Amino acid sequence: MRTELEEIFKRHAHAKRDSLIPILQEIQDKMGYLSEEAVVSVGQHLNIATSKIYGVATFYNQFRFEPKGKNHVMVCRGTACHVLGSQTVLEAIENKLKIKAGQTSRDGLFSIEVVACIGACGLAPVLNINGNFHAKVTVEKIDEIIESYRNKEE
Amino acid sequence: MNINIEVNNKLIQAKKGETILTALNREGIHVPTLCYMKDLMPTGACRMCVVEVEKKPNLITACSYPVEEGMKIKTNSPRVVHSRKTIIELLLSNHPDDCLYCERNGNCELQKLSEQYNIRERRISGKKNKYRVDQSSASIFRDPAKCILCGRCIRVCEEIEKVTAIDFVGRGSKTIINSAFNKGLNVSSCVNCGQCIMACPTGALHEISHIDRVEAALNNPEKMVVIQHAPSISVSIAEEFGLKPGADINGVMNAALRKIGFSKVFDTSFSADLTIMEESSELIHRITNNGVLPMFTSCCPGWIKYVEEFRPEFIKNLSTCKSPQQMLGAVIKSYYAEQEKINPENIFSVSIMPCTAKKFECSREEMTNNGIADIDAVLTTRELVKLIKAYGIDINNIEPELADNPLGTRSSAGKIFGNTGGVMEAALRTAYFKLTGEELINYKIDAVRGEESRKEAKIQIGKLEIGVAVVSGLAAADKLLTEIENGRKDIHFIEVMTCPGGCIAGGGQPITHDVKRIKSRIKSLYDIDKTDSIKASHQNPYIKEIYENYLGEPLSHKSHELLHTHYSKRDVLK
Incomplete structure (x- = not known):
């Protein structure tokens, strides 16, 4: 992890605070999430307090602070999906997995991410799990969808 | 214009x-x-x-x-008033309805505005926040449910103190103010100074209260409960009882504390004198023996934690003296206990401080002697006011009393510790005497007085010219550290206070944004110095006595054991 971070910092050798977001994005691309260690070292590199970086990072939905699960559930919360009930779908998934958006289940099998629009409005409300689209999802279908991924693991 | x-x-x-x-x-x-x-x-x-x-x-x-x-x-204009009203109503829409139980009831800016704009019903009803309170810190309690997200605490922490322990976390209606990774103030870089409390308009921030443990001790017949009060307290509490801001009610306060049930009332200014004896000797020792210079004062626990966290390379520059609170704590449970033949374990030692960081300081493991804590509880000035009110004591109708000796007599040098520059001035008075054998002709050292965040001076002591600097606010202190890092060598002795203006504007003081009140406290301390007859720490007869009977001389083995300490690098989320 240390070497990966150092590589990123090398690319941003004389960076100032305006490079914060690109650096965080690169870290997340590389490691899948922003660990505490990563945030602290970004702070040392850019001379910004950790609390400030955490403040900036939590402002954006794109950053996560836990590693992704084996099955990464992206819930579309774009306008079309919203109109067709994606909020209740999201709540059903959160209840099913007993985690909130942005979190990863304790067994590491599932994580949830809320995204603004996947660009598949015709399929609304839509989920994307590990790259697979699930169209016209309803609360009733959630159990079946999630279990199908869980069963794949076994 | x-x-x-x-x-x-x-x-x-x-x-x-x-x-x-x-x-x-x-x-x-x-x-x-x-x-x-x-x-x-x-x-x-x-x-x-x-x-x-x-x-x-x-x-x-x-x-x-x-x-x-x-x-x-x-x-x-009607449009302006309507807009302001709506803002207040929106702020109240998700605010807890527990004003009667709130720490800031009667002294809350939101409550005041709501009254001013005559808001008499809940027109807009929002979803209440249910955030966990953060009571992880030894000094500061945070309740995000009462936070209105004005961000004043964040800015004070960043701009005045350069600590930046907290920031806005999240977005929109889910925003709260929190430390990095929501981990709690205890593992953050927070130095416990409490300036965020002073900045907070509502009850979202206040001190961790020690009133319960003090009352428990007062009601425990096996405990002898003694109390000490810091130099700035006597000039800070008058306004809370409707008296003139800045008025010195030292004697009345002594009497009130005895009425509450404290068996002995001591004065932290006595141990401020003791600090000066040790610290000035340490300074002279460092100057004459090519020791590490510049030397920094170590009275302020916020500053100490800041150095440990952010500037550990300067730990060797910190004076090894404990703060006056801890010195008196140590002396009470050794010198005094021996003199009075009391088992130190049966003493419950309380201090009243203008400071929240003192609560943290008293819990540091270095601040113990044979496993016994030097100080058992710290009350802020605000908590003292509550205690006096809770015991129904009428401040206006009691006769002033003197503090208890041998730990209750002070010089006025010990008293001015409460002002920024006070420690410096007191130290110079005694250092002058120690180096030249003569007393200063004019005790007043104007160059180190005043409310500026940094003051510098060159002081001629005999053949020696000493460069001194006084800073308050950690951002100002950090700037000076950087200058020293970059090679400044003309300063030998530096006083640092975390709170701008010094202890009279500390994080445990009555909450006010009235600059006049702070100024009146500063003036009051200097007025005491003007009229007092004992103007330097080494002239205090009880200081002479404690060295003769117990400590020997400054920097002696006994002094080191009781009055000095050490610091170490701290790993925190910074």
């Missing part, structure tokens, strides 16, 4: 570049504010200070908008 503006149909003059609010305040025109704080970067976040300006389509925030030639401003 080169711009003319019209306010409420009256012509006033303003300076180019200043904000509307600054110009209005100078003219005595009141505009309500919430997120605004003098000397800090304006954010215009709360929009309480909106005014209507002719030819501008939207209302504008007076705190952040610069004056323009010919502006026509209305500060109380």
Whole structure:
């Protein structure tokens, strides 16, 4: 992890605070999430307090602070999906997995991410799990969808 | 004064570049504010200070908008008042309805505004926040449910103290103020100074209370409960009892503390004298033996934690002296206990401090002797006021009393510790005597007095010229550290206080933004110094006695054991 971070910092050798977001994005691309260690070292590199970086990072939905699960559930919360009930779908998934958006289940099998629009409005409300689209999802279908991924693991 | 503006149909003059609010305040025109704080970067976040300006389509925030030639401003138009009212109603919509149980009941800016704008019903009802309180810190309690997100605590922490332990976390209606990774203040870089508490308009921030443990000890017949009060307390509490701000009610306070049930009342200014004896000797020792210079004072626990966290390379520059609170704590449970033949384990030692960081300090493991804590509980000035009120003591109708000896007599040098520059002035008076064998002709050292965040002076002591600096506010201190890092060598002794202005404006003091009150406290301490007969620590007869009977001399083995300590690098989320 240390070497990966150092590589990123090398690319941003004389960076100032305006490079914060690109650096965080690169870290997340590389490691899948922003660990505490990563945030602290970004702070040392850019001379910004950790609390400030955490403040900036939590402002954006794109950053996560836990590693992704084996099955990464992206819930579309774009306008079309919203109109067709994606909020209740999201709540059903959160209840099913007993985690909130942005979190990863304790067994590491599932994580949830809320995204603004996947660009598949015709399929609304839509989920994307590990790259697979699930169209016209309803609360009733959630159990079946999630279990199908869980069963794949076994 | 080169711009003319019209306010409420009256012509006033303003300076180019200043904000509307600054110009209005100078003219005595009141505009309500919430997120605004003098000397800090304006954010215009709360929009309480909106005014209507002719030819501008939207209302504008007076705190952040610069004056323009010919502006026509209305500060109380129906549109402005309506807007302010709505803002207050929205702030109240998700605010807990527990004013009666709130720490800040009666001294809350939100409550005051709501009263001022005559808000008498809940027109807008929002979802209440259910955030966990953060009581992880030894000093500071945070309740995010009561937070109105004005951001004043964040700005004080960043701009004045350069600690930046907290920031806005999250977005929109889910925003809260928290430390990094929501981990709690105890593992953050927070130095416990409590300036955030002083900045907070509501009850979202207050000290971790020690009143319960003090009352438990008072009701425990096996405990002898003694109390000490810091130099700044006697000039800070008068205003809370309706007396003149800054009035010195030292004697009355002694009497009140005895009425509450404390068996002995000691004065921390006595141990401030003791600190000066040790610290000035340490300084002379460092100067004459090529020791590490410059030397920094170590009275302020916020500053100590800051160095341990952010500037560990300067730990060797910190004086090894404990703070006056801890020195007196150590002396009570050794010298005094032996003299009175009391088992130190049966003493419960309380201190009253203008400070929240002292609560943290007393819990440090270094601050113990044979496993017994030097100090058992720390009350802030605010908690003392509560205690006096809870015991029904009428401050206006008690006779002043003296503190208890041998730990209750002080010099006025020990008393001025409460002001920024006070420790320096006291140390110089004694250092002068130690180096030359003569007393200063003029005890008053003007160069180190005043409220500026940094003062510097060159002091001639015999053949020796000592460079001294006094800073208050950790941002100012950090700047000086950087200069020293870059090679400045002309300063030998530096006093640092975390709170701007020193302890008289500490994080445990009565909450006020009235600069006049702070000034009156400063003046009051210097007035005491003017009239007192013992003006230097080494002249205090009880200081002479404790060295003769117990400690030997400054920096002796016994002194080191009881009065000195060490510091170490701290790993925190910073």
